[in-house]
Each structure stands twice: as structure tokens, then as C-alpha cells.
Amino acid sequence: MIKNYFRPKTIDELSELKYKTNGYLFSGGTDLFVKLRAGIIDTDTVIDTKYLDTKGIEIKDKKLFIPINATYNELRYFIKENKLNNILEDIVKTIGSPMIRNRGTPVGNISNASPAGDFVLASYLFNAQILIEPSSKKIPIKDFIKSPGQINLEQNEFVYGIELELLTDYKFYFEKVGRRNAMIISIASIGILIKEEDNKINDIRIAFGSVAPTILRDENLEKTLIGKTIDEELFKYLANEYQKLSSPITDVRATKEYRKSLVHNLVIKAYNNLFEKVVR
Numbered sequence: 084m085i086k087n088y089f090r091p092k093t094i095d096e097l098s099e100l101k102y103k104t105n106g107y108l109f110s111g112g113t114d115l116f117v118k119l120r121a122g123i124i125d126t127d128t129v130i131d132t133k134y135l136d137t138k139g140i141e142i143k144d145k146k147l148f149i150p151i152n153a154t155y156n157e158l159r160y161f162i163k164e165n166k167l168n169n170i171l172e173d174i175v176k177t178i179g180s181p182m183i184r185n186r187g188t189p190v191g192n193i194s195n196a197s198p199a200g201d202f203v204l205a206s207y208l209f210n211a212q213i214l215i216e217p218s219s220k221k222i223p224i225k226d227f228i229k230s231p232g233q234i235n236l237e238q239n240e241f242v243y244g245i246e247l248e249l250l251t252d253y254k255f256y257f258e259k260v261g262r263r264n265a266m267i268i269s270i271a272s273i274g275i276l277i278k279e280e281d282n283k284i285n286d287i288r289i290a291f292g293s294v295a296p297t298i299l300r301d302e303n304l305e306k307t308l309i310g311k312t313i314d315e316e317l318f319k320y321l322a323n324e325y326q327k328l329s330s331p332i333t334d335v336r337a338t339k340e341y342r343k344s345l346v347h348n349l350v351i352k353a354y355n356n357l358f359e360k361v362v363r
Contacts, residue, residue: 085119087128092136094143094243098217102239106130110152111186113179114195121283132241142249143294146212150244155184155202170276171247172257174205177259190242192300196228196297199269201259203228204292206273207300209247216243230296245320253278259292260345261336268295275353277313284308289321291349294329302327315354 089105091097100106106128109115118124137150147156147167155175162172178184178192178201192202193322203224211224218240225233225347259272272292278285287308291299304324309315331342337341 085127085129088131089129090131090134094135094216097132097135097241099129100130101241103126104130108132108194108241110188110191111148111154111183113183113187114191119328122321130349135245145249146246147249148214148244148246149189150204151188151190151242153188153190155179155187155189158162158189159184168209168253170208170274173255173257174201174274177201189245193224193227193245194234194242196230196232196234198231198295198297199272199293200274201269201292204272204274204298205292206245206247207290207298208276208288209250212246213242214244214246215288218251221246224298227295228297248278253286254357256357258349258352260349264360271331271342271349273346273349273353275357277357279313282313284311284313289319289325289350291325291346293327294331294346299325299329301325304328318350318354322347325350 087106088105089100089106091100101108107115107124107126108130110132115124115129119126132151135151137152138148138180139150139304140158141148142154142165155178158176159172162168170273174182179187189202192200193206193211197203206224211226212221213224214221215236218237222235229235253276255277257273259269261269269292271294274290276286276288278287289300289305326343326347329343329346331339333339
């Protein structure tokens with residue numbers, strides 16, 4: 084039962100409350116209150132971040148800044164208005180239902196640190212930097228998320244926003260596999276960004292969700308692909324490599340063996356669809 088409800092208006096006030104009460108932060112509440120009802124989280128103190136004085140979504144220093152409290156729908160509107168990376172919009176529109184997108188936030192998705200999080204996957208592809216307050220630190224997402232539900236924060240710290248790279252002329256592919264589309268929690272998902280020149284790889288980023296304790300992305304493997312010719316054999320090689328790199332679990336949604344097979348099949352499917360869409 085919730086006994087203590089706070090709505091701080093400044094960074095310092097929020098930080099102090101979090102440190103003293105160990106309360107749970109929320110904005111839309113689309114995750115927190117579900118977990119409270121299910122008994123996954125046990126707390127009597129919540130901290131509402133919606134009253135915090137923050138900037139809106141903005142482009143700064145060639146980066147897209149998404150602040151705490153910005154909703155998925157607000158992000159989609161900003162992307163459309165500014166004609167930004169289509170992959171972000173494609174991923175965002177698959178998250179939950181229209182009601183979830185109207186209340187849920189990218190910062191909340193990152194803070195949950197689920198390997199099934201769609202926006203978490205997108206953040207890995209776009210080399211997200213996580214902005215932490217009140218320390219004003221920036222942490223790469225790969226260093227911020229330590230394991231499922233575990234993030235790199237001190238007791239007085241919280242996620243103030245996310246910075247994503249702005250990319251142009253990348254072809255992309257995104258797909259997630261699950262039981263129901265509207266409220267889908269993926270059994271496995273894949274996101275690929277690729278820039279080509281004369282049918283050779285100039286840059287490539289590949290990430291998988293729900294097949295490892297955190298989002299699976301191997302930047303060292305990506306570097307070895309620069310200059311390689313884009314063909315079916317290369318993607319067959321990648322399908323085998325990522326299948327070996329994956330370490331999924333068996334749960335109520337799927338077995339680890341099925342998830343491993345999905346990793347392989349999604350890479351091959353990506354090859355067959357990859358050149359249909361381009362981020363501009």
C-alpha cells in the first residue's frame with residue numbers, strides 16, 4: 084500500500100527524496116503500478132517526477148535529447164515534425180498500446196533495464212548516453228545497464244534524460260517476435276542499422292533483445308565487417324555468429340532453444356528485407 088507520495092519540482096529536491104526515502108520514481112506509472120499490483124515491487128513510497136521542471140525534447144550538438152517525463156507519443160511527434168530517424172518511430176509505434184504510448188516514457192524503459200525493452204534496443208543502436216543527475220554524469224548505455232533490472236546509479240541519482248546520435252543515410256531493419264502485437268513483450272527482437280558504399284559495409288550496428296541478460300550487441304564483431312561485401316554469405320556468417328553469442332533463458336514465453344533459432348532466422352530475414360527502407 085502506498086503511504087507516501089511526493090512530487091518534487093527541482094533536481095536537488097528529487098535527489099534528496101530518493102536518497103532519504105528509497106522511494107520508487109515514476110512518470111506515467113505504466114510499469115511501476117503494474118509491478119506493485121503484482122507484488123514484484125514492495126514499497127510504500129513513490130516519487131512523481133512529472134512536476135520536475137525540465138526541458139522538452141530537443142536537438143543539441145547533433146544529438147537528440149529525450150528528457151525525463153517525455154512520452155513515446157511526444158517523441159513520435161517530434162520525430163515526424165523534424166523528419167528524423169524513421170527507425171525510432173517504427174520502434175516506438177510497436178511499444179504497447181496507444182494508451183501506453185501516451186503515458187509511458189523512454190526514460191522509464193531505460194531505467195527498467197529489461198533486455199526485452201524495445202526502446203532499450205534502439206538506444207544501443209544509436210549509442211545512447213544516459214544523463215544522470217544531480218551528478219551531471221553521462222554514461223554509455225552499455226555501461227549503465229548491468230543486468231536485468233540493475234542499473235549503474237548511486238542512491239541519490241536518477242536518470243534525467245537520454246542522448247541519441249542523429250544518423251542519416253542508414254538502411255535499417257527492426258522486428259520483434261511475440262504472442263500478441265498490441266501489448267507485445269518480445270520473445271526475441273532484432274535491430275540493424277547499416278550504411279553502405281558500393282555494396283560494401285561502411286558502418287553496421289546489430290542488436291538483439293530478449294536473448295541475453297542485456298541487449299546483445301558486439302561492437303568488436305561489427306568492426307570486422309567494415310569493408311565487407313554485402314551478400315547472403317556474409318549474413319549467413321552473421322546468423323551463425325550471433326546465434327553462438329546469444330545466451331537466452333527458458334521462460335513462460337519461449338524456450339532458450341527457440342530463442343536461439345530466432346536469432347539465426349531473424350538475421351537471414353533481415354538480409355531479405357534490409358534494402359527496402361532508408362533512414363534519411
